[in-house]
Amino acid sequence: MAKLAVIGAGYVGLTSAACLAHLGHDVRCTDVDAKRVERLSAGENPIVEEGLTELVREGLTSGRLSFTTDNVGAVGGASFTFLCVPTPQGGDGRADMSYIEGSAHEIGPHLPFESVVVNKSTVPVGSTKVVENALRRSDVAVVSNPEFLREGSAVHDFLNPDRIVIGADDEATAIKVAALFLHISAPLVVTDPASAETIKYASNAFLATKVSFINAVAALCEAVGADIRQVVVGMGSDRRIGSDFLRPGPGWGGSCFPKDTTALVRIAEDAGYDFSLLKGVIAVNEEQYERVAAKAVRLAGGSLEGVTVALWGLTFKARTDDLRSSPSLEVARRLRRAGAKVQAYDPTVSGQIDGLEVRHDPYSACEGARVLVIGTEWDAFRWLDFDKVGELMANKAVVDGRNLLEPATLRRAGFVYEGIGLT
Numbered sequence: 001m002a003k004l005a006v007i008g009a010g011y012v013g014l015t016s017a018a019c020l021a022h023l024g025h026d027v028r029c030t031d032v033d034a035k036r037v038e039r040l041s042a043g044e045n046p047i048v049e050e051g052l053t054e055l056v057r058e059g060l061t062s063g064r065l066s067f068t069t070d071n072v073g074a075v076g077g078a079s080f081t082f083l084c085v086p087t088p089q090g091g092d093g094r095a096d097m098s099y100i101e102g103s104a105h106e107i108g109p110h111l112p113f114e115s116v117v118v119n120k121s122t123v124p125v126g127s128t129k130v131v132e133n134a135l136r137r138s139d140v141a142v143v144s145n146p147e148f149l150r151e152g153s154a155v156h157d158f159l160n161p162d163r164i165v166i167g168a169d170d171e172a173t174a175i176k177v178a179a180l181f182l183h184i185s186a187p188l189v190v191t192d193p194a195s196a197e198t199i200k201y202a203s204n205a206f207l208a209t210k211v212s213f214i215n216a217v218a219a220l221c222e223a224v225g226a227d228i229r230q231v232v233v234g235m236g237s238d239r240r241i242g243s244d245f246l247r248p249g250p251g252w253g254g255s256c257f258p259k260d261t262t263a264l265v266r267i268a269e270d271a272g273y274d275f276s277l278l279k280g281v282i283a284v285n286e287e288q289y290e291r292v293a294a295k296a297v298r299l300a301g302g303s304l305e306g307v308t309v310a311l312w313g314l315t316f317k318a319r320t321d322d323l324r325s326s327p328s329l330e331v332a333r334r335l336r337r338a339g340a341k342v343q344a345y346d347p348t349v350s351g352q353i354d355g356l357e358v359r360h361d362p363y364s365a366c367e368g369a370r371v372l373v374i375g376t377e378w379d380a381f382r383w384l385d386f387d388k389v390g391e392l393m394a395n396k397a398v399v400d401g402r403n404l405l406e407p408a409t410l411r412r413a414g415f416v417y418e419g420i421g422l423t
């Protein structure tokens with residue numbers, strides 16, 4: 001078992017640190033956010049992620065996991081240092097590498113002789129070299145180990161991945177990194193660093209393409225009178241296609257797809273390739289936010305000026321508290337621009353968000369609303385009392401942005417119901 005440092009205690013860093021400690025390693029996890037470190041050291045988990053609190057506490061109790069704000073101190077005795085810092089979208093659409101470069105620059109002089117830096121952040125092709133330059137340590141190897149976990153099932157995905165990708169310049173280093181994951185049963189894909197970095201971006205871009213594709217087919221279904229639910233069953237049962245990510249909705253979002261697709265377009269541009277397919281995927285996604293907002297306008301009678309709209313679900317998907325680039329918030333922005341007052345509810349969100357009025361329960365959000373929009377697929381929304389919802393609303397109309405509810409049931413209860421790609 002190895003001594004590890006994990007820089008960044010966010011969705012990826014914290015999950016990685018807790019899981020690596022669970023696998024038996026000795027892990028020091030750092031973050032610049034002192035409050036976060038304090039909470040984590042007390043066994044409090046700042047993010048909603050199934051099973052993570054238990055693993056953090058297990059790590060603290062066993063003594064294999066600890067938290068600190070001291071990057072330099074943490075890497076001191078570590079044979080492997082994982083970089084899990086943000087790579088947000090920069091002003092020009094390219095990934096902002098300042099967190100990566102800044103942390104590499106800081107830890108460089110303090111890394112043990114011949115240790116390994118493992119980059120888990122999603123970074124443009126060629127970033128392994130950028131990290132090497134920032135470290136200024138010829139004895140330290142830099143390896144790319146992209147992370148594929150999904151928020152909402154991060155712990156499960158880390159411990160049961162479809163594959164582990166390791167991009168290294170030499171095989172011996174790749175084997176050393178692979179040994180850290182010995183107790184995880186998954187195919188190992190060993191590549192050069194540039195290919196590993198490309199695998200991560202290409203995977204996210206492909207998944208975004210699938211979602212945009214099915215949203216475009218859903219628009220077609222509405223135009224020709226077909227039912228997207230039946231189309232998805234028919235398409236998805238073809239094993240060459242598969243049903244994963246063939247779920248129509250309000251568009252894709254979250255902390256990764258928007259920034260990673262845009263970054264990949266820029267990476268291609270910089271390399272002289274016009275990735276027009278991916279540009280189309282992004283454009284279809286923007287249209288989808290508009291399409292959902294337009295449905296609400298239609299159901300409100302043609303205008304949202306001064307109209308109250310209820311919005312259920314704010315997070316970018318269910319089972320997370322992450323609001324970053326949430327499609328639901330994109331739709332809300334468009335509703336507000338059209339003059340609506342938006343009363344929102346989400347099981348994991350409270351306080352002022354983006355000028356919305358966030359209510360503490362789903363019924364209260366419906367008071368006086370002319371339309372109810374469903375923005376996130378929280379399962380609990382299915383089981384609410386729709387007679388009560390109807391009584392609270394000024395007008396019984398639902399835009400089901402996730403096709404979560406049963407249209408026939410809603411229509412029987414007197415609602416005008418519109419989903420995505422349904423007739």
Ligand SMILES: NC(=O)c1ccc[n+]([C@@H]2O[C@H](COP(=O)([O-])OP(=O)(O)OC[C@H]3O[C@@H](n4cnc5c(N)ncnc54)[C@H](O)[C@@H]3O)[C@@H](O)[C@H]2O)c1
Pocket residue numbers: 007008009010011012013030031032033036071084085086087099102103120121122123147148149150151255256
């Ligand atoms: N969130 C996901 O689902 C996911 C999945 C796969 C890959 N990724 C990639 O992983 C990387 C991290 O994403 P995330 O969602 O975990 O981000 P995050 O914002 O949740 O966490 C990053 C953490 O790093 C901390 N940090 C910033 N600079 C630091 C420094 N110099 N030293 C120590 N800590 C520092 C921040 O305070 C923050 O807590 C990104 O490149 C992202 O694209 C994310």
